[in-house]
Structures are given as C-alpha cells and as structure tokens.
Amino acid sequence: MTIKGQAVFTIRNEQETAWLAERIAKLIKPGAVLALDGDLGAGKTTFSQKFAKAIGVNDVVNSPTFTIIKEYEGASMPFYHMDVYRLSLEEAYDLGLDDYFYGSGVTIVEWASLIEELLPPERLEMYIAHEGGEERNIRITGIGEPYASWCGALDEMGAGK
Numbered sequence: 206m207t208i209k210g211q212a213v214f215t216i217r218n219e220q221e222t223a224w225l226a227e228r229i230a231k232l233i234k235p236g237a238v239l240a241l242d243g244d245l246g247a248g249k250t251t252f253s254q255k256f257a258k259a260i261g262v263n264d265v266v267n268s269p270t271f272t273i274i275k276e277y278e279g280a281s282m283p284f285y286h287m288d289v290y291r292l293s294l295e296e297a298y299d300l301g302l303d304d305y306f307y308g309s310g311v312t313i314v315e316w317a318s319l320i321e322e323l324l325p326p327e328r329l330e331m332y333i334a335h336e337g338g339e340e341r342n343i344r345i346t347g348i349g350e351p352y353a354s355w356c357g358a359l360d361e362m363g364a365g366k
C-alpha cells in the first residue's frame with residue numbers, strides 16, 4: 206500500500222504563494238517530482254517561478270507552454286520545468302519526458318494529470334484552485350515517501366501561519 210499525506214492551504218495573495226513555494230523548496234531533494242494541476246490562470250507557472258527563485262535559479266523562468274520543457278540551473282541541482290498541455294501521452298513518451306523524472310534535478314510538470322501514466326508513482330501532487338482575486342486553494346497530496354512526510358511537515362507549518 207502506498208502511503209499518502211495531505212496538506213491544504215488557503216492562500217490570500219501572491220506573497221503567500223511564494224511563502225508556500227519557499228517551504229516546499231526547503232524540503233526538496235534531487236529527483237523530486239512536483240505534479241501541478243489547476244485551470245488556466247490558477248497559478249501553476251507563478252508557483253513554479255517562485256519555487257525556481259527559492260532553489261536559486263537566477264534566470265527568468267517563463268511559461269513552458271510553447272517550449273514544453275525548459276532546463277535551468279539551481280544553486281544545488283537543475284530545475285526542469287514542463288508544460289504538457291499541448292501534448293498527447295504518446296508525444297510526451299516520444300520526447301522522453303519521463304527521463305527527467307528519474308534524473309538528478311527537480312521537475313515541475315504543469316497539467317501533470319494529462320500524462321499521469323508517465324509520472325513516477327512517488328510524487329508531490331498540487332491542485333491549485335482559483336477562488337477569485339488573488340485567493341487560491343492549494344491542495345497538496347504526497348504519494349509515497351518522502352512526499353507523504355513532506356505533507357506532514359507542510360501541514361504543521363500551515364498551522365502556525
């Protein structure tokens with residue numbers, strides 16, 4: 206049986222999105238996969254930009270909608286940023302996107318559920334829901350270890366917020 210953890214955050218503004226990205230960045234290890242979902246404009250790219258900054262990426266991080274995959278150098282590991290919205294599962298497979306998941310960097314996949322079959326079984330899933338204005342509801346599910354434990358750590362941080 207796979208161990209799961211969950212943490213839910215009510216985010217009031219973009220600074221709080223940055224706060225959450227920084228908390229997650231502190232937990233991250235090489236090879237980690239963050240699977241993001243949520244409607245267009247929910248904040249997947251914005252979260253990715255805050256996360257990239259938190260792990261020491263100095264380059265400008267743009268939406269990878271057209272490039273599909275972009276690689277950056279962070280302070281202690283590479284950052285792979287994907288947007289699979291325009292891809293079929295077959296195309297994602299042919300591009301070898303799954304190779305990144307088993308590499309030494311940290312990967313964020315926007316619209317990850319579209320390629321669920323290609324994702325590693327252990328991952329951190331985040332669903333961002335637009336609640337109007339800058340408010341967002343972010344539901345995080347850690348599947349397998351260490352992700353399930355990360356959720357416990359994140360949940361405690363959330364309580365003290």
Ligand SMILES: Nc1ncnc2c1ncn2[C@@H]1O[C@H](COP(=O)(O)OP(=O)(O)O)[C@@H](O)[C@H]1O
Pocket residue numbers: 216217218219220222243244245246247248249250251252268315338339340341
């Ligand atoms: N709390 C928040 N978190 C993330 N983005 C926010 C927030 N509040 C407002 N925004 C704005 O919402 C938009 C989100 O767009 P984007 O990150 O490109 O979404 P997605 O990648 O999910 O399509 C940006 O213009 C961002 O500035």
Ligand SMILES: [Mg+2]
Pocket residue numbers: 249250251268288315
């Ligand atoms: Mg995006």
